[in-house]
Amino acid sequence: MSLELRGITKTFGLFTANDSIDLKVEAGKIHAILGENGAGKSTLMNIVYGLLKADSGEIFVDGKLQNISEPSDALSAGIGMVHQHFMLIPVFTVAENIVLGHEKIGKFGVLDIAAAREAIIKVSKDFGFSVDPDAIVETLPVGIQQKVEIIRALIYEAKVLILDEPTAVLTPQETDELLKTMQELKRKGTAIIFITHKLREVRAVADEITIIRRGKVIAAVSPSTSEGELASMMVGREVDLAPDRQEHEIGEPILVANNLSVRNVSGTEVVKKINFELRAGEVLAVAGVQGNGQSELARAIVNLEDHVEGSLLLDGHEIRGLSIYDSLHAGIAYIPESRELDGLVSSFSIAENLILDLHDQAPYASGINLSAKVVSEQAEKHVLEFDIRLQSVSDAVSTLSGGNKQKVVIARELSRPVKVLIASQPTRGLDVGSIEFVHERILGERDAGRGVLLFSTELDEVLALADRIAVMYRGEIIEIVDSNVSKEELGLLMAGVVNEKAVS
Amino acid sequence: MREIKSSLEKRRLRGVRVISALSALSMIYFGVINAGKEKTTFGFVINSEWVIMKEWAISAATGARIFSALSILASIVAVMAYRKRSPIIVPSSIATFGIFMAFITWSASGKYIPFTGLLQGALLLAVPLVFGSMSGLICERSGVINIAIEGQLLASAFVSGVVASVTHNPFWGLLAAPIAGATISFLLATFAIKFSVDQVILGFVINVLVIGLTNFLYSKVLIPYQSTWNTSPTFGKIDIPILSKIPIIGPILFSQSIVVYLMYVIVGGITFALYKTKWGLRTRAIGEHPTAADTVGIDVNRLRFKNVMIAGLVAGVGGAYFTVGSVGSFGKEMTAGAGFIALAALIFGKWSPIGALLAALLFGFADNLQSTLTIIGVSIPSEFMLMAPYIATIIAVTGLVGRVRAPAADGIPYLRGGVH
Numbered sequence: 001m002s003l004e005l006r007g008i009t010k011t012f013g014l015f016t017a018n019d020s021i022d023l024k025v026e027a028g029k030i031h032a033i034l035g036e037n038g039a040g041k042s043t044l045m046n047i048v049y050g051l052l053k054a055d056s057g058e059i060f061v062d063g064k065l066q067n068i069s070e071p072s073d074a075l076s077a078g079i080g081m082v083h084q085h086f087m088l089i090p091v092f093t094v095a096e097n098i099v100l101g102h103e104k105i106g107k108f109g110v111l112d113i114a115a116a117r118e119a120i121i122k123v124s125k126d127f128g129f130s131v132d133p134d135a136i137v138e139t140l141p142v143g144i145q146q147k148v149e150i151i152r153a154l155i156y157e158a159k160v161l162i163l164d165e166p167t168a169v170l171t172p173q174e175t176d177e178l179l180k181t182m183q184e185l186k187r188k189g190t191a192i193i194f195i196t197h198k199l200r201e202v203r204a205v206a207d208e209i210t211i212i213r214r215g216k217v218i219a220a221v222s223p224s225t226s227e228g229e230l231a232s233m234m235v236g237r238e239v240d241l242a243p244d245r246q247e248h249e250i251g252e253p254i255l256v257a258n259n260l261s262v263r264n265v266s267g268t269e270v271v272k273k274i275n276f277e278l279r280a281g282e283v284l285a286v287a288g289v290q291g292n293g294q295s296e297l298a299r300a301i302v303n304l305e306d307h308v309e310g311s312l313l314l315d316g317h318e319i320r321g322l323s324i325y326d327s328l329h330a331g332i333a334y335i336p337e338s339r340e341l342d343g344l345v346s347s348f349s350i351a352e353n354l355i356l357d358l359h360d361q362a363p364y365a366s367g368i369n370l371s372a373k374v375v376s377e378q379a380e381k382h383v384l385e386f387d388i389r390l391q392s393v394s395d396a397v398s399t400l401s402g403g404n405k406q407k408v409v410i411a412r413e414l415s416r417p418v419k420v421l422i423a424s425q426p427t428r429g430l431d432v433g434s435i436e437f438v439h440e441r442i443l444g445e446r447d448a449g450r451g452v453l454l455f456s457t458e459l460d461e462v463l464a465l466a467d468r469i470a471v472m473y474r475g476e477i478i479e480i481v482d483s484n485v486s487k488e489e490l491g492l493l494m495a496g497v498v499n500e501k502a503v504s
Numbered sequence: 505m506r507e508i509k510s511s512l513e514k515r516r517l518r519g520v521r522v523i524s525a526l527s528a529l530s531m532i533y534f535g536v537i538n539a540g541k542e543k544t545t546f547g548f549v550i551n552s553e554w555v556i557m558k559e560w561a562i563s564a565a566t567g568a569r570i571f572s573a574l575s576i577l578a579s580i581v582a583v584m585a586y587r588k589r590s591p592i593i594v595p596s597s598i599a600t601f602g603i604f605m606a607f608i609t610w611s612a613s614g615k616y617i618p619f620t621g622l623l624q625g626a627l628l629l630a631v632p633l634v635f636g637s638m639s640g641l642i643c644e645r646s647g648v649i650n651i652a653i654e655g656q657l658l659a660s661a662f663v664s665g666v667v668a669s670v671t672h673n674p675f676w677g678l679l680a681a682p683i684a685g686a687t688i689s690f691l692l693a694t695f696a697i698k699f700s701v702d703q704v705i706l707g708f709v710i711n712v713l714v715i716g717l718t719n720f721l722y723s724k725v726l727i728p729y730q731s732t733w734n735t736s737p738t739f740g741k742i743d744i745p746i747l748s749k750i751p752i753i754g755p756i757l758f759s760q761s762i763v764v765y766l767m768y769v770i771v772g773g774i775t776f777a778l779y780k781t782k783w784g785l786r787t788r789a790i791g792e793h794p795t796a797a798d799t800v801g802i803d804v805n806r807l808r809f810k811n812v813m814i815a816g817l818v819a820g821v822g823g824a825y826f827t828v829g830s831v832g833s834f835g836k837e838m839t840a841g842a843g844f845i846a847l848a849a850l851i852f853g854k855w856s857p858i859g860a861l862l863a864a865l866l867f868g869f870a871d872n873l874q875s876t877l878t879i880i881g882v883s884i885p886s887e888f889m890l891m892a893p894y895i896a897t898i899i900a901v902t903g904l905v906g907r908v909r910a911p912a913a914d915g916i917p918y919l920r921g922g923v924h
Binding site: 090 | 781785
């Protein structure tokens, strides 16, 4: 079965998300769609899947024009989709999730899920998955949840499978497994649309690559194209994929954690007696699969966590138990995991967001007054220094793109006297161009002699920036390795496999 | 190393501690320090059921000691169950029962307690709460907060009273009530789902609207022309053959009006439908993760609209209970907050039909105990007695109910535009 899109156009107000896009996907082929965030990939796929309605354009399945205005139309046309944010009901079992929307009715109107249970077991066998049809979805690891989504598409006989950034939430091992599954599906004749901005994966599995930029198809290229070329086509200019990290003298320990433990609200110990030393002038990366305690550790250092035990010395002074305000002013800069939720006040202006931490200090404040003039002058300076692209500093920060929002957070955090920078997933959801900027800044802090603690789930990022890498697994630092570790070894460590060779 | 307890364990531990402490207190206070000096008489027969024991008289002191001992025993079992990490709900319930009984025996020293009547009245007081909480349940499991239960009950009480008065037939009243409930639901559904208005504020406004409207009509129409508009006939009791003859249980459960029997059917039906049918699966799905339901081809807002309307029908029957089901005439603001207590029962019952039913029965019991004890002239200030149901609720919620989790999408309007 083949899927063809002709002239798909979609606008949101004045913004054109898709500008007459043509695309053809053949049976038994993996077709990658590569583009930055906001390039219009997801919009396009939501149109194909019937979640959004195109302003104009046509969708052909096997050469026949299809009118897809609801997801049910897409499903009956044989189009399945694995969404970036899983479309599973967390409190339902796997089988209940699979029958939802396709329910079979037995005696007395009772729901019949026995058939679905069998189908799940059969598909699991065919593909070598181990999925329990009666497991509650929220108790399953994300990799398995994703398999549930794939199984659902297969049970409903999807001939075209759309995978929307499927690797964003996976460990390297899970990613490899997924790539294998994709090839298996391809062999069985499924047409796969693979949406991503990760160049390595595209080159590994794709048969064809379409690059989208600002809602337009820029090029259709073969997978033999180099990563550099792909990146510059995505961004529209030359991109430096490997940041320039100079070797230099590492200084004295500046942030020392001794037996640091964190418990979450339900009392579970999520960080277990961790020890590390961060030195001045080094980037110590904390690598690990999402949910192994990194977020809590990062938050604990800024005293955002309530149940922390152990000691945390910043430049020889205990900072555990300080107020958040005092922690920040003691010399910690903090880039939180979610800039929208924790980093910024969305409805405040850009200028206000830039002084959230210093609003009570001169020169911004005098007595009970806040000087709007100084605030906006200072903001203008930051805008120039950090290259924040905006209309006006008095606009709400929510009007900015993800990359520019992150620049606002970084500008604010680095405008205090800083000894240590805690960067938690600093490039999550950013496009190649913004990632480049953030990486330069992080290395800039390192070169200026500050300690940087980088929390990241991205292996490439960790390897490119770190001087040393601490791997977290189930709340513990299981290894601290040098940055010359191989990607495979690091991946194994992240999965909890302690390899003798990787010990430094 | 310090043992780390999860919040669930902590709550169980707190529950066990509270129950044990109360059992001991009950023994000390009701059984020893302030023991009653006279006999307490429990009456068991109110209708023509088979008689095993007509009444039971016991010295208040001995009775209180026996029941306190029962609750202490049950507390010990609960402690052991807690240590073994097995469920504590059964022993804690028995302990709670023991404390209640010790309290009743003590407080009615020298008096006659119509035991069967006490429970029968509890059921009757719970009826509107049960219908109200079922209405809330259907809405909230599909993701729409229903604060307007009070309005639904009041409007349908009014309409059923008026219709039954005019037609001289309670059945017409019972038929008209769900239509009134659904009309209120239509307002709620239209503004909450179509226009995404904040559902808490909306529900509150609807309640105020219904109170104002019924007050106005009551004073301008029902009072001046009472004989035409506000003298509704009521349903009589229907004894179910044989079942109604069972001692204690018979008169409580099977010698009731048609509205109460409808309640059994509706609670059973909703329980079955919610967990065993396609409708139930879809309803729970749109209340938890509407986007996911949409992507498998379920029309979220349509199903929500439909469910809010069904909820109105259910609440309507509960409203009819106030007039044609019991007193027969409409009174100003006669629901008196039942809609809000129904909402509390829904949350206390963890959004499950059986849980909400039990919670409503507990509220009904505490309420009726309070009025029964006041009527027989117990020397406790009635203001304290009025607090009893709520104190019981607080203890139960902090100690006994596990983690309470509302449907994840409760109160959040679903807009597909949020997808891109």
